[in-house]
Amino acid sequence: MKAILTVEQLTKTYGRGDSRTHALRGLDLSVLPGEFVGVMGPSGSGKTTLLNCISTIDAPSSGRVLVEGKELGTLRGKELARFRRERLGFIFQDCNLLDTLTGLENIALALTIGGVPAREVEPRARQAAALLGVEEALEQFPYQMSGGQQQRVAAARAMVTAPALILADEPTGALDSKSARLLLEQLSALNREREATILMVTHDAFAASWCRRILFLRDGELYRELCREGEDRRGFFREILSVVSELGGDGTDVL
Ligand SMILES: Nc1ncnc2c1ncn2[C@@H]1O[C@H](COP(=O)(O)OP(=O)(O)OP(=O)(O)O)[C@@H](O)[C@H]1O
Numbered sequence: 533m534k535a536i537l538t539v540e541q542l543t544k545t546y547g548r549g550d551s552r553t554h555a556l557r558g559l560d561l562s563v564l565p566g567e568f569v570g571v572m573g574p575s576g577s578g579k580t581t582l583l584n585c586i587s588t589i590d591a592p593s594s595g596r597v598l599v600e601g602k603e604l605g606t607l608r609g610k611e612l613a614r615f616r617r618e619r620l621g622f623i624f625q626d627c628n629l630l631d632t633l634t635g636l637e638n639i640a641l642a643l644t645i646g647g648v649p650a651r652e653v654e655p656r657a658r659q660a661a662a663l664l665g666v667e668e669a670l671e672q673f674p675y676q677m678s679g680g681q682q683q684r685v686a687a688a689r690a691m692v693t694a695p696a697l698i699l700a701d702e703p704t705g706a707l708d709s710k711s712a713r714l715l716l717e718q719l720s721a722l723n724r725e726r727e728a729t730i731l732m733v734t735h736d737a738f739a740a741s742w743c744r745r746i747l748f749l750r751d752g753e754l755y756r757e758l759c760r761e762g763e764d765r766r767g768f769f770r771e772i773l774s775v776v777s778e779l780g781g782d783g784t785d786v787l
């Protein structure tokens with residue numbers, strides 16, 4: 533199967549001279565279509581840097597990132613903007629909904645900008661909201677929604693364009709445990725039923741246990757990889773915790 537995402541010898545160095553930080557030191561990874569992959573690792577291990585390099589928010593110092601075989605570093609201007617809008621979906625910890633738009637408008641925006649015919653926009657936005665269980669928030673503005681609803685609206689917005697790859701950085705970080713669970717259940721359903729490919733950074737072993745595969749980073753390098761066999765999420769959770777403790781954390785706060 534052809535990889536959706538390929539990262540080759542990715543390095544990222546911030547600063548210069550004495551204040552140099554090697555955030556990524558030659559990382560290789562690939563993600564196949566339909567995978568749900570977690571990225572874990574101690575604070576400062578390079579997780580957000582990795583996601584930012586993949587999403588083109590940040591430029592790698594060296595190495596390549598390919599999405600669907602296209603090298604992102606070669607895209608410019610409008611072509612890059614279009615690629616990001618159509619092929620990538622983003623979910624951040626602070627979900628970046630636009631305050632002046634309703635839930636429906638927030639979800640629909642990517643379609644409208646992308647030139648989807650007007651009659652298709654609302655049905656598709658409603659369908660995405662239904663998939664994430666946030667129909668009740670469609671007519672509300674972000675300030676009227678709970679944190680969990682905002683995050684699920686953000687997830688609906690991320691997947692409404694049917695992107696090749698959804699990138700999520702600590703999507704459950706600001707949520708209480710019930711909302712976090714709901715979002716994870718829905719991301720996991722999106723992955724199973726729609727075969728959405730998801731790369732999710734998380735410091736939380738419980739959140740990570742919903743993934744099929746976890747990449748552990750340490751000091752900008754790949755430290756370990758774990759794969760979940762079958763549906764045994766609890767067993768996987770314990771395995772994750774043991775790697776987390778090897779890395780020196782308790783799986784909830786330190787990582
Ligand atoms: N814009 C920047 N300028 C300078 N250094 C940076 C910048 N962004 C990240 N770093 C450094 O790069 C390293 C990796 O940071 P990164 O944000 O990727 O870590 P992380 O694994 O996401 O950590 P956390 O779990 O705390 O979010 C850290 O040492 C950080 O201080």
Ligand SMILES: [Mg+2]
Nearest residue numbers: 579580581701
């Ligand atoms: Mg981070």
